[in-house]
Amino acid sequence: MxxxxxxxxxxxxxxxxxxxxxxxxxxxxxxxxxxxxxxxxxxxxxxxxxxxxxxxxxxxxxxxxxxxxxxxxxxxxxxxxxxxxxxxxxxxxxxxxxxxPLLLEFIAGCVIGRLYEAKLIPPRSLAATLIFLASAVIVWSAWHTPESLLTRAIIWGLPAALVVAAALSFEPDAQKSPSRAGLLLGDASYSIYLSHIIFFLMFNLVAKRAGIVHGFSEIALFYGTIGTAIALVGGLIVYSTIERPMSQLLAGLSKPKAKMDTPLQRSSSS
Incomplete structure (x- = not known):
């Protein structure tokens, strides 16, 4: 871009x-x-x-x-x-x-990590409620976009931190019964992150050309559902066609080659 x-x-x-x-x-x-x-x-x-x-x-x-x-x-x-x-x-x-002020979000991440180590993450009985409330604030902010970066770090960063902290409550269950779809999305998360803006822009262009999006509420609805689904699928394609093959290639190149014995070494060891 x-x-x-x-x-x-x-x-x-x-x-x-x-x-x-x-x-x-x-x-x-x-x-x-x-x-x-x-x-x-x-x-x-x-x-x-x-x-x-x-x-x-x-x-x-x-x-x-x-x-x-x-x-x-x-x-x-x-x-x-x-x-x-x-x-x-x-x-x-x-x-x-x-x-x-966006650096405050990194502080939040460090604090969450330490709380997880100390087993002070919210219990599962409270986690779902926290995720719902925090997500509601993030959705509400779509109609009340923060004007300053400090406000942004609070209105977007704090609910996002609560979602992460609450989601960690389900980590033990996820380890016992891992989801293949969840693991795939986790593996592809970096590809999704790097490519999602491209697929969102493509979706936005098609939606505007087709005239299916008019008001802001419709834009938020389409982006939050169809746009997100397209970005996820696009990110998975990027992962399977670019990131994973490239990672496998680099991993193969970085592995030390097996040392082959010379005829003299083989005869001396026998």
Whole structure:
């Protein structure tokens, strides 16, 4: 997907700039005022990968600390960066991205992980209710889109964290009776994640050309049902035709080749 360079000096709208490709390959975002997350990458979803790699770097550094202080270090580091971002109005891609309130969602993930280790995840009797309520808030937010990234981290991030935490309550049952469909979707999750926007855009184009979507309620309904189904099927196709064969090929190349004995070695061992 081409980067949107509208309004950027020296770039034609929709043009592919070599510098943008290089920066994306090195996980360096750039600032885009018109986007809700304010940062972008050569491939649109690439901005989320930049956050992911940044978190890995922070997490890797904290692994050098004593186990008892690792979670505290991650939380303090990310919280401090968010506080700096709230105090200063950054307009540079890296400084804005890595002080964004979206980092709070990584803190939530770390806390959920620690709660799971401590067996403090909500009981199954409460989990279904939490998932329903959190999902209802996310659906409600479709008609009340958060205006700021801090509000977004709260209105979208907190319910999403509750869904994850509550879903972990069913993990023991899932391990006892694993679902083949669920395991397949889990294996294909990265392909689904990277490709879903393409299938959504294709679905949106067809829906508009066919004139079957008019009001916002219809758009939300179609995207939430048919669009999601198409994105899942498309992601599974990408996984089976690209990711899995590529992973198998790389795994085969990385395996050490069996060392063959020479005739001299075979005769000496006999």
């Amino acid at each position: 081409r980067a949107n360079n509208e309004g950027r000096p020296g770039h034609l709208p929709g043009a592919i700039a070599p510098l943008d490709v290089v920066r994306s390959l090195f996980f360096i975002p750039w600032f885009e005022e018109h986007l809700s997350q304010r940062i972008s990458a050569f491939y649109f979803l690439g901005w989320t990968l930049m956050y992911e790699m940044f978190f890995y770097c922070v997490f890797a550094v904290t692994l050098t600390l004593p186990r008892s202080t690792q979670l505290k270090a991650v939380v303090l580091c990310l919280a401090a960066l968010v506080a700096i971002g709230l105090l200063f109005d950054f307009r540079n891609g890296m400084s804005f991205a890595y002080t964004s």
